[in-house]
Amino acid sequence: MSTDLGTPAVLSPDEADRAVRLAAPRGYCAGVDRAVITVEKALDLYGAPVYVRKQIVHNKHVVSNLESRGAIFVEELHEVPEGATVVFSAHGVSPEVHRQAEVRSLKTIDATCPLVTKVHHEAKRFAAEDYDILLIGHEGHEEVEGTAGEAPDHIQLVQGPDDVKNIEVRDPSRVSWLSQTTLSVDETLETVAAIRERFPELLDPPSDDICYATQNRQLAVKEIAADADLVIVVGSGNSSNSVRLVEVALEAGAKASYRVDDASEIDEAWLDGVAKVSVTSGASVPEDLVEGVLDFLTERGYPDAQAVHTAEESLIFALPPELRRDMRAAQSAGK
Numbered sequence: 001m002s003t004d005l006g007t008p009a010v011l012s013p014d015e016a017d018r019a020v021r022l023a024a025p026r027g028y029c030a031g032v033d034r035a036v037i038t039v040e041k042a043l044d045l046y047g048a049p050v051y052v053r054k055q056i057v058h059n060k061h062v063v064s065n066l067e068s069r070g071a072i073f074v075e076e077l078h079e080v081p082e083g084a085t086v087v088f089s090a091h092g093v094s095p096e097v098h099r100q101a102e103v104r105s106l107k108t109i110d111a112t113c114p115l116v117t118k119v120h121h122e123a124k125r126f127a128a129e130d131y132d133i134l135l136i137g138h139e140g141h142e143e144v145e146g147t148a149g150e151a152p153d154h155i156q157l158v159q160g161p162d163d164v165k166n167i168e169v170r171d172p173s174r175v176s177w178l179s180q181t182t183l184s185v186d187e188t189l190e191t192v193a194a195i196r197e198r199f200p201e202l203l204d205p206p207s208d209d210i211c212y213a214t215q216n217r218q219l220a221v222k223e224i225a226a227d228a229d230l231v232i233v234v235g236s237g238n239s240s241n242s243v244r245l246v247e248v249a250l251e252a253g254a255k256a257s258y259r260v261d262d263a264s265e266i267d268e269a270w271l272d273g274v275a276k277v278s279v280t281s282g283a284s285v286p287e288d289l290v291e292g293v294l295d296f297l298t299e300r301g302y303p304d305a306q307a308v309h310t311a312e313e314s315l316i317f318a319l320p321p322e323l324r325r326d327m328r329a330a331q332s333a334g335k
């Protein structure tokens with residue numbers, strides 16, 4: 001019996017040019033990882049339901065997964081029954097929210113990312129020194145609300161260079177700035193430069209507020225975007241750092257870039273005539289959603305993805321101390 005080995009498949013010129021590049025680092029940062037584990041451990045320890053004020057992290061898949069395990073997400077604390085357990089999200093809360101929790105006798109677990117807490121401390125310190133604080137960020141974002149709530153009489157929001165001409169301060173020699181942790185690094189520098197032009201004595205924060213994860217993901221997307229026909233960013237629409245990745249990809253030279261929550265949102269038409277596809281994900285995105293996008297591409301004739309490494313990340317944050325204390329107590333009680 002003869003065996004037909006078949007004719008080797010000949011790739012069309014387009015197919016031969018195809019390549020998929022995958023940013024590294026991408027996806028979960030230390031703050032998101034800690035926040036998600038905090039809710040999971042709280043559910044294990046206290047049992048369902050555990051209330052969470054706002055989305056624990058800005059990703060709809062993460063939120064629905066935790067909901068299926070017994071977490072109840074609320075917008076404000078009046079929706080939480082008196083005495084219940086509530087987790088504060090990674091984006092942070094203002095002192096007023098802590099006060100409301102006390103009034104309602106809620107048991108609170110604070111999953112605010114330590115890098116956001118650092119910005120809160122800076123806000124308190126600048127306010128104590130009576131500086132006017134210019135907070136660069138997006139109006140309505142939970143992190144901005146939390147930080148501004150630390151010193152509402154001293155902080156004013158600046159959304160970009162265009163806002164700078166309208167800033168009014170008490171004393172131009174006592175002005176400082178802070179920023180949301182998930183902004184575009186380049187745009188923020190532009191805004192700071194515009195502020196400094198108006199207020200040459202502007203005081204900088206002790207270190208950049210834009211966090212390591214945001215910076216690393218933006219650097220990585222620049223690397224894979226420059227010669228890409230298409231950059232797909234996995235992340236939810238309310239995720240500031242994911243939305244910024246699309247903007248950074250386009251600025252870095254990508255011919256097109258789209259954000260999707262998962263593979264089901266990819267429009268097949270985006271792939272028309274596209275050889276080089278690059279993929280990345282925001283800091284609140286679980287890796288299985290990225291894998292779904294890569295599978296989608298493979299099924300349409302694209303080769304396996306090549307990872308492009310631009311930074312190593314090893315940061316891990318300890319869980320909130322109040323949760324660790326209860327976990328230790330449960331352990332010694334033999335639960």
Ligand code: SF4
Pocket residue numbers: 029030031032090113114115116181182211212213214241283
């Ligand atoms: S993106 Fe940065 S600031 Fe936000 S949770 Fe992650 S590590 Fe913290």
